[in-house]
Amino acid sequence: MQSPGPTEPFLGARDLFETEHDLDLPVEVTIREDPDSRTWTAHYDDRHVLNISRQAASSAMARPLALHEYSHMRRYEQSHPSHIQSTGEAITLALAGHTVERRTLTQCYQIANHMKDIYADDITLSVAPADRLVAFLESSLASALADRPVDPPTWKRLTPAADPNITAVNAAFALALLERHDCIPDDHRLYDLAHAAADDAAGVDLPAFKRRFRTLAADPDTSEYRRTLVEATREYAIRTGYAAD
Structure with a gap:
């Protein structure tokens, strides 16, 4: 995590994701204060950065959103x-x-x-x-x-x-x-x-x-x-x- 916030949704999504798939690069989570910030992932040579609003990170959708973003990371690493x-x-x-x-x-x-x-x-x-x-x-x-x-x-x-x-x-x-x-x-x-x-x-x-x-x-x-x-x-x-x- 790059900023204070809940960790369970992201760790839970990671554990579920890793039952079938793996990521080669580490994942950083950046929690943004703007409640209107969309959830999205940036890809770099050495890491992925998952950007999410604090409101979304604290909601019931946090884990599904994280899982969805991990899937985008996997597609990127596959060069889809x-x-x-x-x-x-x-x-x-x-x-x-x-x-x-x-x-x-x-x-x-x-x-x-x-x-x-x-x-x-x-x-x-x-x-x-x-x-x-x-x-x-x-x-x-x-x-x-x-x-x-x-x-x-x-x-x-x-x-x-x-x-x-x-x-x-x-x-x-x-x-x-x-x-x-x-x-x-x-x-x-x-x-x-x-x-x-x-x-x-x-x-x-x-x-x-x-x-x-x-x-x-x-x-x-x-x-x-x-x-x-x-x-x-x-x-x-x-x-x-x-x-x-």
């Missing part, structure tokens, strides 16, 4: 294309000749992160039950739908509404990940939430994105992974009408 290939280069290739808004570009990076997460969670779900992940994805999607844009807009809104199109892609990701590992029954509430998300986003083919995420090859080579990311980026930014020539 999803974790070492330049996302920026692939997105630039996908959008060559088109103009997109900064918001849309950010959302394209989010799609790439979903692909990374699927490969990380292929490891996570091989060593841990999916219960908390399912609950987290359900809660996140329900919250995004509750924050859908108001028509007409109201001045009372204090934060930007969730974008319906990326919410639909997020729903596709959640279903794809859980279906990929047979984690939910056919009548799970996530399907109703995803249907509502699809209704709000006429420009997004939710089943197509779900299929893209669910069928990601387990061990793609560099060119195959780049092609998959390029196609997903174009599907979102160009075919939904977000990009202009």
